[in-house]
Amino acid sequence: MFHYTLMIAIAALSACLVMTAIRFAIGPTLPDRVTSFDLFVANVIGIIAIYAELTDNANYIDVAIILSLFGFLGSISFAYYLMKTSR
Amino acid sequence: MLENIDMLLVKEIISSVFILAGVAFMLIASIGLLRFPDFYIRMSAITKGATLGVGLILCGMGIYFNQPSMLLKVIAIISFTFITAPVAAHVIGRTAVQNRIPFWHKTNTTELQDYLKHTLLEEKVSPDEAADNNHHTPE
Numbered sequence: 001m002f003h004y005t006l007m008i009a010i011a012a013l014s015a016c017l018v019m020t021a022i023r024f025a026i027g028p029t030l031p032d033r034v035t036s037f038d039l040f041v042a043n044v045i046g047i048i049a050i051y052a053e054l055t056d057n058a059n060y061i062d063v064a065i066i067l068s069l070f071g072f073l074g075s076i077s078f079a080y081y082l083m084k085t086s087r
Numbered sequence: 088m089l090e091n092i093d094m095l096l097v098k099e100i101i102s103s104v105f106i107l108a109g110v111a112f113m114l115i116a117s118i119g120l121l122r123f124p125d126f127y128i129r130m131s132a133i134t135k136g137a138t139l140g141v142g143l144i145l146c147g148m149g150i151y152f153n154q155p156s157m158l159l160k161v162i163a164i165i166s167f168t169f170i171t172a173p174v175a176a177h178v179i180g181r182t183a184v185q186n187r188i189p190f191w192h193k194t195n196t197t198e199l200q201d202y203l204k205h206t207l208l209e210e211k212v213s214p215d216e217a218a219d220n221n222h223h224t225p226e
Binding site: 001002005006008009012013015016019020022023029031032034035036038039042043045046049050052053058061062064065068069072075076078079080082083 | 106120141164186
């Protein structure tokens with residue numbers, strides 16, 4: 001029963017990834033794409049957490065730590081680049 | 088009394104409730120990202136929803152594993168996300184205002200007019216003064 005719950009959660013997060021990818025494709029401006037990339041990273045962190053719980057392997061949580069660090073760095077560096085090129 | 092309770096089942100049920108709540112918040116954030124009409128409204132929706140969703144999913148995983156090292160890592164990820172997500176949203180939103188991303192036509196921007204006028208004037212002035220002010224103006 002618990003495995004079915006985790007499977008439903010992973011399916012719902014995959015649907016979230018698809019919707020985020022659609023916004024990434026049709027987003028009219030560059031800040032739209034940056035924020036959708038931010039949500040993309042958050043979705044992948046959630047999928048990694050649920051997969052670590054599904055396989056009883058506690059080592060995957062390190063991947064989530066590194067990914068949360070790099071998502072923040074990516075969005076900040078994109079915002080800095082946009083601010084530099086607008087002037 | 089306490090020996091009759093299956094502790095693994097209790098852990099699984101609590102973890103399932105946390106994970107399903109987090110996934111629901113993530114789903115609401117993704118639908119908001121896809122359906123909202125404006126960049127700023129989309130950004131506010133996904134910042135709040137995704138932060139709470141990731142926090143709830145990681146809480147459920149920490150409850151399921153029930154080890155101190157795992158709990159420490161989960162608390163590290165949650166605190167880092169709660170610190171950095173508003174900062175990133177603020178920086179991207181300010182950059183979007185400076186790049187003149189259009190607002191939605193129903194957005195009430197009367198309190199923002201001073202700031203908008205200030206940034207537009209600064210941009211009009213900036214090509215003239217950029218040559219001699221360039222070495223100490225980049226904020």
